[in-house]
Amino acid sequence: MGSSYNESEVLALLQDESTQRKGFEMVVAQYSEQLYWQIRRMVFSHDDANDLLQNTFIKAWVNIDYFRAEAKLSTWLYRIALNECLTFLNKQRAAATVPLDDPEADVLQRLEGDAYFSGDKAQMLLQKALLTLPEKQRMVFNLKYFQEMKYEEMSEIFGTSVGALKASYHHAIKKIEKFLEEGL
Numbered sequence: 001m002g003s004s005y006n007e008s009e010v011l012a013l014l015q016d017e018s019t020q021r022k023g024f025e026m027v028v029a030q031y032s033e034q035l036y037w038q039i040r041r042m043v044f045s046h047d048d049a050n051d052l053l054q055n056t057f058i059k060a061w062v063n064i065d066y067f068r069a070e071a072k073l074s075t076w077l078y079r080i081a082l083n084e085c086l087t088f089l090n091k092q093r094a095a096a097t098v099p100l101d102d103p104e105a106d107v108l109q110r111l112e113g114d115a116y117f118s119g120d121k122a123q124m125l126l127q128k129a130l131l132t133l134p135e136k137q138r139m140v141f142n143l144k145y146f147q148e149m150k151y152e153e154m155s156e157i158f159g160t161s162v163g164a165l166k167a168s169y170h171h172a173i174k175k176i177e178k179f180l181e182e183g184l
Contacts, residue, residue, distance in 0.1 A: 005030045011069050024064065027073060028057055034074075034147065035081050041142045042085040042135070044127070052088055056081040075156045082139055082157065089135055129179040133172055140165055141172040 005026060013023025035056060040049035059080050060067075067076055130138050136158070143149040143157075151162040158165065 007073060010073070014064055014067070020064065024061055027060070027077075031074060031077055032057075035077060038078065038142060038147065039081055039085055041130070041146065042082075042139065043088060048088065052081070052084045055084050059084070071156055072153070075153055078143070078157045085139070086135060125180060126176070129176040132179055133175055137168050137172045137175075140168045141176070144169050 010023050010026050010030075013019040013026070032053065036049055036053050039052045039056070040046065043049055043052060056077065060077060067073070130141065133141065140154060140158070143154055144151075151165050154160075154165050155162050160168075
């Protein structure tokens with residue numbers, strides 16, 4: 001996070017056609033890494049995460065004129081990224097030739113072969129536990145646990161009440177704890 005990033009200055013750049021591209025480059029530089037990891041935790045594969053990150057920024061750029069500054073830029077970008085993830089996961093599920101009773105097996109195999117997840121057994125167990133969650137619940141858990149995002153901001157991303165998000169996070173924690181207890 002460079003200290004030179006100032007959201008209101010960037011918004012001003014985005015609103016003027018002659019400086020829009022420069023403003024957007026600053027947005028990409030500011031948010032690429034956190035968005036990448038958020039997407040990566042949903043799809044696990046580096047290549048898929050990279051593609052989805054690109055798609056997120058392309059969609060954001062194409063729709064930049066529709067961005068209303070009432071929301072934070074980060075909130076808007078997360079919403080696009082999460083929609084990209086859901087679309088991708090739905091397509092992946094539809095195309096999967098994996099037996100329907102075990103769609104996670106395929107992801108687990110890829111996960112186990114992924115250098116990023118190699119050394120740490122605890123990390124691997126957590127990722128396996130996350131796979132058992134419904135996708136929206138997994139997203140809520142990721143944002144809260146890894147990004148330490150406030151429920152109010154998540155509420156804007158998901159269009160869901162803070163209470164529902166807290167419940168979702170609580171259910172996710174319970175499921176993960178149960179999974180980890182059984183896995184040990």
